Amino acid sequence: MIPLIIFFIGLFIFVNFFDYAKTFYDIIPGEIVGDVNFSTYPGAVYIFFIYLLFQYVKTKNLKYIDITIMFLSCFVFARTFSIIFNGLSYSLFIPIALIPEYIGLPLLIYIRKRVL
Amino acid sequence: MNKTSLHKLLNTYLFFLLIISCVLALYSIFFPNSTFLFFQQTYIEVLGIIDTGGNGHLNLLTYPLSLYLMNAFGCFQYLRTQKIFYLDLISIIWSTVLVSRIISILIKGDLTIDLYFFFGILTEFLIAPSLIFFRNKLIKES
Secondary structure, eight states: OHHHHHHHHHHHHHHHHOTHHHHHHTEEEOSTTHHHHHHHHHHHHHHHHHHHHHHHHHHOOHHHHHHHHHHHHHHHHHHHHHHHHHOOOOSTHIIIIIHHHHHHHHHHHHHHHHHO | OOHHHHHHHHHHHHHHHHHHHHHHHHHHHHOTTSBOTTSSSBHHHHHTEEEOSTTHHHHHHHHHHHHHHHHHHHHHHHHHHOOHHHHHHHHHHHHHHHHHHHHHHHHHOOOOOSHHIIIIIHHHHHHHHHHHHHHHHHHHHO
């Protein structure tokens, strides 16, 4: 869990402080609230994971893993929806983000079952 | 406030949040380029983010949609089961959105007071504390 927490902290720093994030996500923030929204939504997702995993490490309460599984399911569902509606093209984003998302969910469910 | 009215108020509030999340999810998936509610702009224009080709459109949809879906799921499950677990879940989601919003405002700065500020940003500052308030009240009552 600790490497995962470090990974999400890294992503949070990346989306907030690195200009390359815009190229990586293929997104340009527009004027007015674009810049703030660009970092708020991915940032919220990353903080959510950091908080849940950190709480699990701290308390060993499986409630946090359950919430992580629920959220990851919603995330994968949303990702699948967006692929169906918009298609997919190859970029660095696929091996770094997309594939781990799809592997992460069944892996987490497997670990959860093993813990039980 | 007695226990029954607290429950009624919370259920009404969560029902309202559920409806809002469903509307946002529907707009983000099916009508991103239609006029968004009363904004006189499209959903994408209200967000103020443009994709640059590649997989940008995926990210534009995935991150907000996953939060809308999770919120809708949490509200729906709470209304169905009345279990405090789901109220915890919704409180955590909104708290993380609020923390992320505060950090991004502090880092990026430059905030304009417009319709989105009142209906998008200001509401985020109210929802997380109100949910935590309800949660604490419920725990105290039980």
